[in-house]
Amino acid sequence: MAQKRLLVDMDGVLADTYQQFFRLESNITGKKIQREDVIGVSEADAFPNYLSYVHKAGFFRDAPVIENAIEVMKKLNNVYDIFIVSSAMEFPNSLREKYDWLQEHFPFLHWKQIILCGSKIPVQGDILIDDHFKNLDYFKKTTLLYTQPHNMGRDKGHQRVNNWKEIESILL
């Protein structure tokens, strides 16, 4: 039987971009933003200097990996036809950085499994794990909404997952 095609977002699902947001915002302003302050607020609105650092070299390359993502992805990669699907084109610096980041942290993924795009609408599969409604709402099959502060408080009909252990128990 053909493996199911599983599409996995990067930022906010594999890469802990919020840790980067909190750290860099604090470096620039000296002010520590708390997680509870940014619930339900878009990333661009939550962090006043958002645009300055997502366009800066190194922002994506240096992002920490979200807990348990590597070990669970390794298991999923044996069972599913996995593609990493990441919106990268808005930030051209991020193209090479995202490739290098995946090579470092997810070396078991082949380059054929990476898709860097603008809009995700033409990319189809059986399951999509993503933290943004703008991607999940267009997806035709099973969706998993990965919890991040900006999406808390509503699920718009998508199944919510709070961490990679929950993904493991649903998909494996």
Place this chain on the structure above:
Amino acid sequence: MAQKRLLVDMDGVLADTYQQFFRLESNITGKKIQREDVIGVSEADAFPNYLSYVHKAGFFRDAPVIENAIEVMKKLNNVYDIFIVSSAMEFPNSLREKYDWLQEHFPFLHWKQIILCGSKIPVQGDILIDDHFKNLDYFKKTTLLYTQPHNMGRDKGHQRVNNWKEIESILL
């Protein structure tokens, strides 16, 4: 009515990579390979130093644009929901180069319309213009085979187009 989604390959369809192959091979070896010598031969087999220059900085950035591609794409972009879908992940240098190349030659395309991938299999639309059977054979809907030396002599059931004027007359 929703616009049809048209997927357009870059290398060998928008970008004249063969001109690069001929030029660079001649620079390296001093030997001029003729177009008739490489009919039906894969690019990697036709050009002995293929791997050395596709991995070199500038190869994709400096490629000439295929004749009439810009003017016809401009017209198509008003009528179709266009996405550029390019296999770039094998050559990580090419990621930024392809983005910059599109910005220079096709500035009327939005970054949301660019998809750089490894495999094109998960990317779906209504029409695909491509020069490689490995992409066309997996596509579920209408395919247009763009003539390049490596694909001459067989069409495997795909409709062949020899230049952008032919694409214009078919799609517009």
